Amino acid sequence: MVLIAIIVHKFALSQTAEECLKDFDFLVNKIREDYPGYNDKITDVNRAQLKDLENVIRQKITNYPDSCGHYLNEYTSFFQDFHLRVRRVWSENNQQLEIMDVSTYGKNLYVNVDSLHQATKDAKGIEGVWKGFRQKFVVTKDGQKYIGVVGNNSGWKSGQVLYEFEPVNDTVFNVINHSLVRDRNPHRTKASLHLDGKVIEFHDDTRFVRKTDCDIFDKAFLHSYIPLYPNGINTFPVAMFLSDSTFYLRVPSFFSNTGNELVIKHWDEIMKRPNLIIDIRNNGGGQDNFYRELARIIYTRPFETKGVEWYASKGNIAHFEEAMRRGEIRGGEEGMRWTQALVDAMQENVGGFVTHPYQVGSNIIATRDTVYPMPRNVGIIINERNGSSAEQFLLAAKESDKVILFGNRNTAGVLDYSNVTPISLPSNNFQVWIPMTRSKRLPENPIDNIGIAPDVIIPFPATLQLFDRLDSWVYFVKSYLELLN
Numbered sequence: 001m002v003l004i005a006i007i008v009h010k011f012a013l014s015q016t017a018e019e020c021l022k023d024f025d026f027l028v029n030k031i032r033e034d035y036p037g038y039n040d041k042i043t044d045v046n047r048a049q050l051k052d053l054e055n056v057i058r059q060k061i062t063n064y065p066d067s068c069g070h071y072l073n074e075y076t077s078f079f080q081d082f083h084l085r086v087r088r089v090w091s092e093n094n095q096q097l098e099i100m101d102v103s104t105y106g107k108n109l110y111v112n113v114d115s116l117h118q119a120t121k122d123a124k125g126i127e128g129v130w131k132g133f134r135q136k137f138v139v140t141k142d143g144q145k146y147i148g149v150v151g152n153n154s155g156w157k158s159g160q161v162l163y164e165f166e167p168v169n170d171t172v173f174n175v176i177n178h179s180l181v182r183d184r185n186p187h188r189t190k191a192s193l194h195l196d197g198k199v200i201e202f203h204d205d206t207r208f209v210r211k212t213d214c215d216i217f218d219k220a221f222l223h224s225y226i227p228l229y230p231n232g233i234n235t236f237p238v239a240m241f242l243s244d245s246t247f248y249l250r251v252p253s254f255f256s257n258t259g260n261e262l263v264i265k266h267w268d269e270i271m272k273r274p275n276l277i278i279d280i281r282n283n284g285g286g287q288d289n290f291y292r293e294l295a296r297i298i299y300t301r302p303f304e305t306k307g308v309e310w311y312a313s314k315g316n317i318a319h320f321e322e323a324m325r326r327g328e329i330r331g332g333e334e335g336m337r338w339t340q341a342l343v344d345a346m347q348e349n350v351g352g353f354v355t356h357p358y359q360v361g362s363n364i365i366a367t368r369d370t371v372y373p374m375p376r377n378v379g380i381i382i383n384e385r386n387g388s389s390a391e392q393f394l395l396a397a398k399e400s401d402k403v404i405l406f407g408n409r410n411t412a413g414v415l416d417y418s419n420v421t422p423i424s425l426p427s428n429n430f431q432v433w434i435p436m437t438r439s440k441r442l443p444e445n446p447i448d449n450i451g452i453a454p455d456v457i458i459p460f461p462a463t464l465q466l467f468d469r470l471d472s473w474v475y476f477v478k479s480y481l482e483l484l485n
Contacts, residue, residue, distance in 0.1 A: 015429060020061045020068035023425040027072055027432055028054060030423060036311035036438040037417045041079055053078055069430060080449050082387065082414040083435045089428060103178040104186045105161035109149050111138050117211055124197035126165055130208035131218050137162055203229040230465030235282040238468050239266050246275040246478050254286030254389045263293035275481040276375035277474065281466065285388025295396055298378050302367040303399035308418060308437035309353040312346035316436050319421065353438060377484050379477040382407040382454055383462065387414035394452050406477050408458050410451030416442055
């Protein structure tokens with residue numbers, strides 16, 4: 001959101017070139033020595049290209065060290081693996097940028113909010129008091145300009161200027177979003193008024209509603225308004241029956257137990273209907289155990305899973321040994337035994353790949369005790385935001401005789417190198433998130449940068465902002481499944 005970014009910048013990093021170069025050298029070495037995809041992706045064909053990129057990034061860092069994080073990720077992006085990335089470590093202990101008392105607008109403006117509210121609560125123009133999910137600001141005139149002034153935004157003080165609005169026409173505005181950080185330039189965006197001036201949308205970001213005299217009305221309006229310029233990130237869990245023959249589940253993430261909980265809660269309703277729709281649009285993955293109950297419902301026959309092999313680099317071995325020393329291994333004594341067995345196997349094949357000893361000597365065959373007669377048909381709705389564990393779920397789902405995948409684009413393709421662990425860079429301002437395993441599907445059946453294709457192409461355009469709503473995709477899949485019966 002527009003305002004949150006400014007709050008975060010209170011703890012942004014002002015990093016020296018020397019610090020960033022140390023981070024970069026560490027990153028280059030870490031990926032070369034410990035990334036399981038390095039030798040698969042770096043060959044005689046592109047080795048010189050990677051070396052040239054290293055030199056270019058070192059020069060960029062020397063010239064613009066405050067953009068350190070951007071350049072570190074420019075390097076990781078060369079490997080085309082979204083599991084391999086650099087993230088900032090946000091901490092109040094990081095060096096703080098200088099926060100000004102006056103924003104980059106150049107002066108503060110003090111507004112009588114109550115008087116402005118009374119004068120503009122029925123207005124259709126941009127002047128007035130605007131309420132968002134976490135913030136409030138007021139728009140008033142300063143000469144010929146419309147100015148957005150702080151109401152009750154965390155990290156800002158009353159009177160500080162957030163926005164300048166330059167009219168394009170009566171309802172559309174070019175916006176300058178001001179900053180409190182010294183030497184940081186404001187950025188530009190667009191905003192527009194809707195519903196006779198009752199809503200203002202910052203395009204592809206967030207929205208605000210005009211304040212009324214009823215706080216409950218304002219909140220209900222804000223939460224139920226469907227934006228014309230959505231940011232595409234709001235997808236909420238849903239469980240409901242669509243008809244006597246079709247039940248619908250939306251599971252937007254496998255980072256929590258939501259999917260399992262929905263199945264357990266609605267088990268009887270699901271099991272008495274011949275059709276089930278599982279909507280995982282925008283589900284970027286998480287943990288495989290969080291789709292356990294979904295996999296249970298769709299299962300029809302045993303199938304082989306390829307599993308993974310661990311890269312036995314010296315750095316990866318040292319990481320596990322240190323985690324055991326610090327007591328950071330999950331699963332108690334069993335977790336320690338599992339980890340020690342893996343470390344022992346890795347130490348016997350340093351520089352190579354190993355299968356965990358508990359899985360050596362046999363193919364991994366996924367079997368379950370029960371094939372449920374209902375549902376008979378399962379439609380899974382996918383999109384380009386599905387990755388990682390969501391794609392692992394889809395690989396299992398494709399083994400089921402019940403399942404059809406619906407969508408209009410392949411999934412993200414982020415699965416071949418996994419079991420990601422964060423490693424701090426020398427400055428402690430960043431972490432590199434780096435995989436430790438490689439799928440045994442490789443090299444014959446890669447997923448990365450390819451994805452998983454839908455079986456049936458949905459003819460309608462994608463819905464950018466789902467919230468908890470049903471859309472034409474859902475009704476298309478419903479009709480398709482019901483016509484199969």
